[in-house]
Every structure is written in structure tokens, then in C-alpha cells.
Amino acid sequence: MRYRKYYIQDNFRLGDAGTRTIDVNVQDPITAFWIKFQATNGGTVNKANLLPQCVSSIQLIDGADVLYSLSGVQAYALAAYQLGHLPRNEFDESAGDPQTFCFPMMFGVELGDKVRSFDPRRFKNPQLRFTWNQAAINVVGANGFLANTLDLSIVADVMEDAPTPLAFLMHKEIYTWTSAAAGWEYIDLPMDYPYRGMMLRGVKASTQWHWIFDQLRMNCDGGQHIAMDLRGWDLINWLTTQTPLFHYTHCFRISDGDTIVSVLRDHEVVQLMNDAVADTIATYVNSCWGDGAVTTRTTGAAGAANMKWYADIQGRNPFDCAYIPFGDQEDPADWFPTREFKGIRMEVRGGFAAAANSLVLTQDRPY
DSSP: OEEEEEEEEEEEEOOSEEEEEEEOOOOSOEEEEEEEEEEEBOSSBOTTOOGGGGEEEEEEEETTEEEEEEOHHHHHHHHHHHHTSOOOOOOBOBTTOEEEEEEEEEOSSSTTOSSBOBOGGGSSSEEEEEEEETTSSSOSSTTSBOTTOOEEEEEEEEEETOOOOSEEEEEEEEEEEEOOTTOEEEEEOOOSSOEEEEEEEEEOTTOOHHHHEEEEEEEETTTTEEEEEEEHHHHHHHHTTTSOOEEEEEEEEEOTTOEEEOSEEEEEEEEEEESSOTTEEEEEOOOSSSEEEEEEEETTEEOOTTEEEEEEEEEEEETTEEEEEOSOTTOGGGSBOGGGOSOEEEEEEESSTTOEEEEEEEEEEEO
16 A cells, blocks of 8 residues: 555635635545645734634535534644644744644544545545635734735545545534523434544633533433533543643734733643843733733833744643543444434533533544
8 A cells, every 4th residue: 555645735825715615536545634724924913813713614525415524723623632732833923924724634543544534436526615714813914814825735645555444534513502601501412423532612711611511411312321421620630531731832922911822721831932032031820721911021121012922832622622532542342332322412501601612523434
């Protein structure tokens, strides 16, 4: 068997907002699509505005059959959990500098999985579809992304002469909702294919993840089997034994008193290093929800506006996403057996009102 990397799209210039659909014209099994967005910051600064947040939909489709469907932040977080580390990116707020959003859309337990991969021959018209808006966070211009600078590249990681795969991992957002304090949300889960994992995203300003999800219960067959019944606090404590502590670098532009926003949204540790300004220090107010105010001082006085600071950050829950594994992730026989039940429902009690929540499933779909 031989591996090859093939550009399906090579630095294609996109508009500032839109939708693009691309045919998958490959005939051999694909272990992953490597997807990269790249744009240039405006001429002043581009604070708290990362490319994954500007991509609202990433899909792999075959007509009406949806095989992969996540937002940019979900795709980035899920790839991190699959790889065991954050995908390398340029997260930089400096004027005129490039930012990137790179991640693999993976179909197997690992890269190069010969049993599980995407086989385009099994589908009639497979296509990749992207929807984006560079003004989703900051207005396009001097304090956002520069207009007409967004490029898209897609590399198919192809396995020539590979054995015919038996299945592929399907990743899809199943449900979104807005929480009510002490209110229950009932989510009927699909029964068609086994679950390898579930990813929950909960977003509310100045709130730790485990307070958003007060109680999580996975109810099978009307209470005959309860696969999960945990408070968010206890779930996140258990997940620290199952999922990695992540680490990455971030380039911030900070004025004294600014609030910086990290990719890692739970119990982050931030180490700030100034770029070549003598006698300058910074303090970070860490509230363990991924953002905090920074005080800067140069020889005792407030630091200059938009000073360049490099941050070494470690923590959990990239973009507020927590991944819940079902069974041994390397052993498909140990994944959650949906077909043993007649009904599976996720029951979630909110800890706060007005949190924006979503649920993603990774399923083992046979051909």
C-alpha cells in the first residue's frame, strides 16, 4: 500500500462570507481530509477573533446523506481529542499577520486506519461543503480580518491499493439548545450506529463548563438502563483521567486592562512573555473559564497600547467542548451498543439560563 497527499483545493481565494461546495474526485480510500483556512489580520489589530469561530458549517455530504457536519470550533476540538493534541495553528492578533485554521477530518481510529476510512467509491456524488463569515466576531477591516484575504486548501490523505474498508467514523452535530436554569432538556439520540464518543459544548460568559451542565443522564429504554447519571462537576473530574491536557501558543496584542480569550476554556494556565519591551511585566486574572483581564506595567506605569505578548497556555475543553469516550477508544467492540436498546435519550439539567449548548456524536458507520 502507498500513501499520497493530493490537493483537492489549493489556496482557493474565498469571499469574506459565503458557501462553497467541492466535489471529491478521488477513487481510493481516504484516511483524512486535511483542511486549512488562512486569512490576514487588518492593519490595526484583530483581538479575540479566531478563524474557527468564523466557520459556521463544515460538511461532507452525498446528496441528502450527511456524513460529517460540525462547526469550525467543533471540528477543531474533535480533531484535538482524536489526535491527543491541538492541531498546529497560527493564532495571532497582530496587524497584518496571517491566521490559520487547520485540522484533519478523520475517518478512522487513527491516521492510516485500514479498517475504517472514507471510501468515495461507496457514494454517488461525495462533496465537501463549507459556510463561513469573516465578520462573525469582528467587522472585516482594520480591527478584524482584512477583506479578500481568505484562502482554503484541502488535502486528501489517500491510501492507494488499501484494503476495502469496512466502516468509517461519522461525526455530526445532533442537537443544539439554549439552557434554562434548573430546566431539563430531553434529547432523543439516533439508534442506527454504535457511539464511539459524544462531545458536549456549553458556552456562557464568565461561567465554568461544569456549572452549565448541572446534571447529565443517559437514559436507555425508559430507565431500564442508565448509562450515565452525573453532575457536570463529577463528569469533568472523570474526564481528566480520560482525555489529555492540551497545550498551545497564542500571540496576543494587549493594552493594560484588556481581557484575553484562550482557545482552552477550562482551568487554563497562562504564561505571558513580552516581545522585546524592557522592564515589562503582566499579571493575568485566572477564573478558570478561559478568559481573564491582564494588567501590564512598564517600569511601574501602564504598558503601551496593543503590546505584543506571547502566551504559553495549557488547559482543557478547547472552545468549550468536552469529549466523553464510550469504552476503549481503540476497540470498536467496546463502543456503546445502540442496537441493544429501543430508545436512548440524553437528559440534561441546566445549571444556568441562556447557555448555548450543542451535542455531537461520533458513530461507527459500516458500509
